[in-house]
Amino acid sequence: MRRIQHFIDGELTAGTSGRSSDVYDPATGEVQAQVDLASATEVDHVVASASKAADEWAESSLTQRTQIMFRFRELLASRTDELARVISSEHGKVVSDAAGEVARGLENVEFACGIAHHLKGEISEQVSAGIEVYSLRQPLGVVAGVTPFNFPAMVPAWMFATAIACGNAFICKPSERDPSASMLIAEWLIDAGLPPGVFSVINGDKEAVDALIDHEDVAAISFVGSTPIASYVYERGTALGKRVQALGGAKNHMLVLPDADIDMAADAAVSAAYGSAGERCMAISALVAVGSVADELVEAISKRIPGVKIAAGTEPDAEMGPLITGEHCARVAGYVQRAQDDGAVAVVDGSEADLPQKGFFYGPTLLDRVTPEMECYRDEIFGPVLSVVRVETFKEAIDLINSNPFGNGTAIFTRDGGAARQFQHEVQVGMVGINVPIPVPVAYHSFGGWKSSLFGDTHMYGPEGVRFYTRAKAVTARWPDPSSSQIDLGFPRND
Ligand code: NAD
Numbered sequence: 001m002r003r004i005q006h007f008i009d010g011e012l013t014a015g016t017s018g019r020s021s022d023v024y025d026p027a028t029g030e031v032q033a034q035v036d037l038a039s040a041t042e043v044d045h046v047v048a049s050a051s052k053a054a055d056e057w058a059e060s061s062l063t064q065r066t067q068i069m070f071r072f073r074e075l076l077a078s079r080t081d082e083l084a085r086v087i088s089s090e091h092g093k094v095v096s097d098a099a100g101e102v103a104r105g106l107e108n109v110e111f112a113c114g115i116a117h118h119l120k121g122e123i124s125e126q127v128s129a130g131i132e133v134y135s136l137r138q139p140l141g142v143v144a145g146v147t148p149f150n151f152p153a154m155v156p157a158w159m160f161a162t163a164i165a166c167g168n169a170f171i172c173k174p175s176e177r178d179p180s181a182s183m184l185i186a187e188w189l190i191d192a193g194l195p196p197g198v199f200s201v202i203n204g205d206k207e208a209v210d211a212l213i214d215h216e217d218v219a220a221i222s223f224v225g226s227t228p229i230a231s232y233v234y235e236r237g238t239a240l241g242k243r244v245q246a247l248g249g250a251k252n253h254m255l256v257l258p259d260a261d262i263d264m265a266a267d268a269a270v271s272a273a274y275g276s277a278g279e280r281c282m283a284i285s286a287l288v289a290v291g292s293v294a295d296e297l298v299e300a301i302s303k304r305i306p307g308v309k310i311a312a313g314t315e316p317d318a319e320m321g322p323l324i325t326g327e328h329c330a331r332v333a334g335y336v337q338r339a340q341d342d343g344a345v346a347v348v349d350g351s352e353a354d355l356p357q358k359g360f361f362y363g364p365t366l367l368d369r370v371t372p373e374m375e376c377y378r379d380e381i382f383g384p385v386l387s388v389v390r391v392e393t394f395k396e397a398i399d400l401i402n403s404n405p406f407g408n409g410t411a412i413f414t415r416d417g418g419a420a421r422q423f424q425h426e427v428q429v430g431m432v433g434i435n436v437p438i439p440v441p442v443a444y445h446s447f448g449g450w451k452s453s454l455f456g457d458t459h460m461y462g463p464e465g466v467r468f469y470t471r472a473k474a475v476t477a478r479w480p481d482p483s484s485s486q487i488d489l490g491f492p493r494n495d
Contacts, residue, residue, distance in 0.1 A: 002033040004179050006042065006203055007186040009049045010196025017042060021176045021205065026092030026322040027312035027359045035179050038204035043211035046171055046202045050142045051217050053197025054169035058139045062116045065165055069113045072192035076106055076185075083184055087152055088313035090178035092322040092360065093276045095313055098153075105157030107443035108461050112165035118466045119166065128494040131478045137470035139167030140219040140243070144212045146233065147182075148225040149175035149324055150279045150382075156182050158447065159222045162465040164189075164198060168219075171200045173212060177324055179203050213237050220468065222460065223247065224281075226380075227406075227452045234455035245456040245468055247281075249380040250408035250449065253401045254284040254437060255423065257394065258293045260413040264435070266300035268413065272437035273386035274308055274364040277323050281453075282409045282431070282438045286370075286377060287388045288397045294390045298347060298368050301386070305348045305364045310355060322360040323383060329360040332383030336365050339376035339387070345369045350384060372400060380406070394419060402428040407450030411437045430454065 004023065006013045015036025023033040038046075076083070084098035091098070123134040145159035156172050163170040174182040182201045189199045202208055212218055213236050220243035223233040227248035237244035254272065256265045272284035289297050311318035323329045333351055340346050344367040353363025362383060370377050370387040377387050391397050401410055411433035412423045420434045430449040433439030441447055441462070448459025458464040 001031070004033050004035040004183060004203060006036060006038060006046065007183055007199075007201040008046045008197075009200075010190050012183075015042065015203070023090055023177065023179070024325060024360075025089055026324055027314070027356070029326060029359045032089070033180075035176050035203050037176065038202050038208040038211075040207065040211040043202060043204075043208055043215060046200050047142060047212075047215050047217050049197045050169040050171050050200055053195055054139070054141045057164075057169055057195060057198050058141070058167045060167065062119065065167065066113055066116060068189075068193045069109060069115070069161070069165055072189055072194070073106065073109045073113060075188050075192055076102065076109060079188065080106075083153055083181060085314065086180050086184060087178070088321070090180055091149065091152060091313075092324060093279070093313055094315075094318040094321050097276055097321075098313070101151055101154045104440065105154040108157045108161040111443040111462065112161035115162070115165035115466070118463065119470070127476075130480055131476060131494070133474060133476050136473045136475065137166070137466070138473060140469060140471055141168060142171065142218050143168045143220040143222070143469060144171040144173065144218050145222045146173045146209050146212070146225065147175060148281075149177040150276070150281065152178040152181035153185065155224045156185060158224070158461045158465070160185075160199060162461055163222075163469045164194070166466060166469040168469055169198045169200075171202055171212065171218070173202050173204060173208055176203060176205055209233065210236070213242070214240065219243065221246075222468070224460070230455050231452075243468065245458050245460060246454070247448065247460060248453050248455065249382075249406060250281045250283075250453050251286060251377075251380055251404055251406040252282060252284050252409045252411075253286045253288050253404070255288045255397045255401065255410070255412045256290065256293050256297055257412070257414040257416065257419060258291050259415045260293065261415065262293070262296050262300050265413040266297060266304060268411075268435075268437040269297075269301050269386065270304045270308065270364075272411075274305075274320055274384045277320055277362070278384040279324065279382055280438070282440055284411065284437055285381060285386060287386055288400060289388055289390050290394055290397050291392060294388065298366070298388055302347045302366055305366065308364055310353065310361060310363060312356065312359065320364070320384065322356075323362055324360065326360050328383070329362050332362050332381055332385065335376050335379070335381045335383070336367070336385060339367050339370065339374060342374045342376070343369070343371070344374060344376060344387070372403075394422075398423065398426055402426075405452045408453035409433065409439055409449065411435075411439060430459070
């Protein structure tokens, strides 16, 4: 059976822990590979290699770094299809969707190509007689990124592109369910001229994550995954005095006002709820229908669902692939069953869909008359399940969204500019779409939710990513005439 190793010091490195984990092909339900799971000793090894590389890399010129990023950008763009197929084979998402993921990751690499602009400091001339003050941003050293299964190429790119361009060495700990995308990226960075050790992949589970957090030579941790683990990583890392940004789960609401274009809103709801089988942190999972719009909208969505082509991700016309594991598939089915027991109406029940015989498939599900107390509303299901919550007023809708513990993404569908502006102003959510269902910011803005969707102070990538992966230094300098030197025990003043 194919074995997925680690990538240390610029080469494939076999695991030595004796532990490994199954990697499935979700479209067939069969195990296709075994991934090595690192021990703390192997984490020591990768950190030692990264530390050595970090010292030299921090001294590399901005020209060198940007040239490598430009070369990597070209490689990634020309090999998108190859990477998309690898993602699809382990994650299950359809190839076109995986190619979209790579394209969004590519934006982060393009942002990193312009890193010189973002590392420019500021200078204040003549703050006092003959004195200048200027600021610098310097790399942290070795930084690590722990990533989730649902975007095996894009989420690592959110982190490593900026981290490396800022002069750090980056260690990626991808999800053990679909680790091959990071391994390909590691090889291609070497092809682009990145020195060995600047980007490494250590495969593993909790043991590897804990060892990375605890290692004294790892300066900062970026994490993306579920809320309980995000909170845990944040607590453990910050208790050791480290910089941590930990992005967690979500329950994203789409609010539809009665004046919205129903066809446009229904198309958006189907795309955002069932794309990637709902396994997106920005997927819409709660639809808040205000007043009279509910009946019409529920009907428009239910009419569209039979048209969604469910098949293995590699089928040319597939629109929705399988879920990540059989266990997760059963979990989603359990939520749908209990929702009905709780009183929700299954307008479309995914367990009754015409599905491929093999693999971890579950059909698009539309639950109506869901109330905020129901488990299917409270929990992040992370599957193709859309819950419709009916409310009477716009205010009730905003209050509902604001009382949710998550605050990752949200969207409003309306033709009323005043309502959209009020929504954008009042909603307690980090990323807001106005007639845009999945408002993932472009790479030159930053990505991050509020409340239980993010632990830490900085959002990911873009300008906040540069701040996260660098440390500021302020220099106060004087080049005096030696004859003016004198002793002064008072506190320095800028007279
Ligand atoms: P997960 O939390 O199970 O795993 C994420 C990472 O943490 C993996 O690399 C995993 O190996 C590691 N991990 C798992 N258990 C651990 C433990 N006990 N201790 C230390 N490390 C551990 O998440 P997942 O199932 O891979 O991904 C889906 C989740 O990620 C969803 O909740 C989704 O909303 C979230 N997500 C959030 C964003 C965002 O931007 N906020 C983006 C993508 C995914």
